[in-house]
Amino acid sequence: MSDELRIALRPRASYARLEGSPPYIPFYILFVSVLIGVCAAWSATGRVTVGLVASLSLSWAFVPLLHVSTAALLVASAPARRVSASRAVSLLLMGHVPWSTWLLVASTMTATGGYALYREALLLAIVPMVLTLRIVHAFVVEVLQAEGRGAIWRTLAHQAVTWAFAAIYIDRAVRLLPRLLGALS
Amino acid sequence: MTRLRLISAALVVAGVTLGSWADAGDLAPPPRAGGYYVLAGDFHVHAFPGDGALLPSQLAREASRRGLHVIVVSNHNQTLATRFIDVVRSGGEDGEPIVIPAQEITSPLFHLVAAGIRRTVDWRLSEEEMARAVRAQGGVIIGAHPVEKSWRGSDAMLAALDGIEVAHPMTDARDATRAELDARYARARAVNPGVAPIGSSDFHMVAPLGARRTFVFAESVSVDGVLDAIRAGRTLAENGDGTLYGRDDLKALLVNARPSRGETPSPFARFAVVMSLVGLLGLAVLR
Numbered sequence: 459m460s461d462e463l464r465i466a467l468r469p470r471a472s473y474a475r476l477e478g479s480p481p482y483i484p485f486y487i488l489f490v491s492v493l494i495g496v497c498a499a500w501s502a503t504g505r506v507t508v509g510l511v512a513s514l515s516l517s518w519a520f521v522p523l524l525h526v527s528t529a530a531l532l533v534a535s536a537p538a539r540r541v542s543a544s545r546a547v548s549l550l551l552m553g554h555v556p557w558s559t560w561l562l563v564a565s566t567m568t569a570t571g572g573y574a575l576y577r578e579a580l581l582l583a584i585v586p587m588v589l590t591l592r593i594v595h596a597f598v599v600e601v602l603q604a605e606g607r608g609a610i611w612r613t614l615a616h617q618a619v620t621w622a623f624a625a626i627y628i629d630r631a632v633r634l635l636p637r638l639l640g641a642l643s
Numbered sequence: 644m645t646r647l648r649l650i651s652a653a654l655v656v657a658g659v660t661l662g663s664w665a666d667a668g669d670l671a672p673p674p675r676a677g678g679y680y681v682l683a684g685d686f687h688v689h690a691f692p693g694d695g696a697l698l699p700s701q702l703a704r705e706a707s708r709r710g711l712h713v714i715v716v717s718n719h720n721q722t723l724a725t726r727f728i729d730v731v732r733s734g735g736e737d738g739e740p741i742v743i744p745a746q747e748i749t750s751p752l753f754h755l756v757a758a759g760i761r762r763t764v765d766w767r768l769s770e771e772e773m774a775r776a777v778r779a780q781g782g783v784i785i786g787a788h789p790v791e792k793s794w795r796g797s798d799a800m801l802a803a804l805d806g807i808e809v810a811h812p813m814t815d816a817r818d819a820t821r822a823e824l825d826a827r828y829a830r831a832r833a834v835n836p837g838v839a840p841i842g843s844s845d846f847h848m849v850a851p852l853g854a855r856r857t858f859v860f861a862e863s864v865s866v867d868g869v870l871d872a873i874r875a876g877r878t879l880a881e882n883g884d885g886t887l888y889g890r891d892d893l894k895a896l897l898v899n900a901r902p903s904r905g906e907t908p909s910p911f912a913r914f915a916v917v918m919s920l921v922g923l924l925g926l927a928v929l930r
Contacts, residue, residue, distance in 0.1 A: 463928040489926060492655065496919045498696040503705050504850045504908040506662040506919050513701060517691050558927045562920055568849045569916075573812055576849060631694035633719040633749045636766050640751035640793070 466555035466589060469596030473549065477541065482548035483526060490522035491515040493558055497565035504569055524623050525551065532594075532616045536602035546601055553593035556586035591617060651925030658918030665911035670707040670738050676900035677892075679860035679877070682869065683902040684713030685853045687747070687756050687787055687808065687843030690727070693718035696848035699727045699742055706740040709853040710905025713869050715758045717745035722763050743866055747787060748773060753796040754787040756808075756843075759870050770796065774803045783873045785841050786831070788813055790823040801831045801838075806873050810842030810855040810882040828888065839873045840888040842880035851907075856881050858902070860893055 464472040495515030499506045526547065533539065533546040541549070564579035595613040598604045604612055628634070673680045689695030690702055697705065699716050706714045718724050725744030745758040750766040755773070757764055759782035764773060777784050783805035786794065790813070801807070809828040814821040831838050842855040860877040861868035872878060879889035879897060887894050908916075 460928050460930045489923075493923050496655070496659070496916075496923060498848060500916050500920070502696045502846075502848045502850055503708070503852075504916070505666065505912045506659050506916050507666050508659055508663045509704070510701060511659050511919075513698060514696070517698060555927050559924075562924060566920070572854075573815060573849055628694075630721075631692075631719065633766075636720070636749050636751050640795070643751055643795075 462552045462555045465553050465593060465596075469553070469593045470600055473596050473600035476549060477545075481544075482551060483544070486548075486551045486554065487519065487522045487526065490525070490554065490558070491519045493561060494518040494521060497561045501565040501568045525554075525620070528616060528620045528623070531619065532598075532612065533602070535612065535615075536598070536604060538603045539601055540603055541601060549601055550594070550597050553590065553597065556589035556593070560586040645930055647929040648926055651922045651929060654922030654925065655919050656922075658915045658920075658922060660915075661918065662912055662915035665909050665915055667708040667906040667908075667912075670712065670740060670905075671710065671903045672738065673712050673864060673902060674900040676896040677860070679862060679872075679896070680864050680868070681897065681900045681902055682712040682741075682859040682861055682864065683710055683853070683904075684715070684857045684859050684869065685711050685844050685846065685855075686713075686715040686717075686758060686785060686806070686841050686857055687811075688714050688716055688846045688852065689718055689747075690716045690724035693721065693724050694847055695724070699724060702846075702852065703740050703742050705852050706742075707738075708905050709851055710903045711740055711853045711856065712864070712902065713741045713743065713859065714852070715743045715745045715756060717747040717756045717758070719747050719749040720763065720766050722746050722761060725761065741864070741866055741869060743869065745782070748777075751795075753789065753794045753800065755804075756785040756787050757782045758785060758873075759783060759866060770800045770803065774800075781870070783870050785839075785843075785873075786827075787843075788824075788845065789827045789831075790820055794827065798830070798834050801827075802834045804831060804835060804838055806839035806841040806878065807831045808843050808880075809840045809888045810857075810880040810886075812844060812854050812883070815883065837876040839876045839878040840880035841873075841878060842882065842888075853905070855883060858893075858897055860896065 492515050495511040496506055498514045499510040529547045529550045533543050539546050567575040567579040598609045598612045673682045690699050716725055728742045728744050743758050748755040748757055748764055748766055757777040760780040764776045785806040786804050787808055788811050842857045844854040846852045858879040859869055859872045861872040879887050879893050
């Protein structure tokens, strides 16, 4: 079982045990980019090819880069951490398994079931959302050495910033304002 | 990296390599009937950057695989993705699909696909101003998924349309949606008898592109040829069950000149996907 899977299953115990990790940030960016590339190619075309996966991975590489940025912001907010900043960022990024697994499952659902399973695939995202909250909180307590309400606030702030980036992209992509006005009229 | 992770990474690389080897062939040229080229098209496709997964160049390649001679790249209230169209080898005669730049004008009252435009049209304009702005750029206006949830346009708007979506995957989920689309199409034809029936997949990131399609009877295999055919109402829309909407004379022409539907992924291509997915899962959970 990988350290990433241990973090997903028992985050506090795993973070208490893990002192550090080999350089993880480059692996994380490459892994998540390729994961998105393969899953998007699978869902959108039913195939994977070098051209499709390479261009999709490059197109969506801003997603792991944003994750690294928000992780760095969270780590920078806690100078009392017990490991170096880069190790702390690596440890937080290792909590990717819930979302990575969801991406694999959701793309398989939409690639095999089409729009009939699209809503169910989106609803399933509740699972990684909850698990990631738990992972980030465990990271804040065990690695950043925050306690009580401070740990909860840091966890919520990190998730709020991450989701704010997502909301900005969604708004630019689907144009929420005219839709909202239409729904209200 | 441990041995298990190396094997997982090798599976991903092998899967993607096998997938490239098992990729589909080229686009068949459009058949001819009654003096027209019969083109298969998908007139409502979303691209990256936006709420689509694929760049226009990847959409063009996927259109070739799916037997589509024309796609219309139409993102919500922006034309950023259409700037990537210039780097796509596009044309039709040389076996490449035609990629038409567009915008899905997303307003509180309706959604319109403005096909053949380069500059963004303001969604806050009135119906008349919007139609003028699209035509000033040489574009055509297609009513997008005109069901109650997303269409509160007037009869004047229906009369101003060059085309209207009557075949759309949204009807898969609810029979009532099928009835709504049929009723709106009938109303559009009552106030605008020449309106072109359009079948679109409204593709974002769930295959297949061209799940619903439009057969265009064009005088030339070009952007202008396609847009002129829509203005003249020379299209047929095909629903998921094969039902055709449009003029009977065009249906008769299609009988002996139906474009191929392209290729679905082969068993090798599907096996390649499974290899890649298993490899990625291994990289995430194996030590």
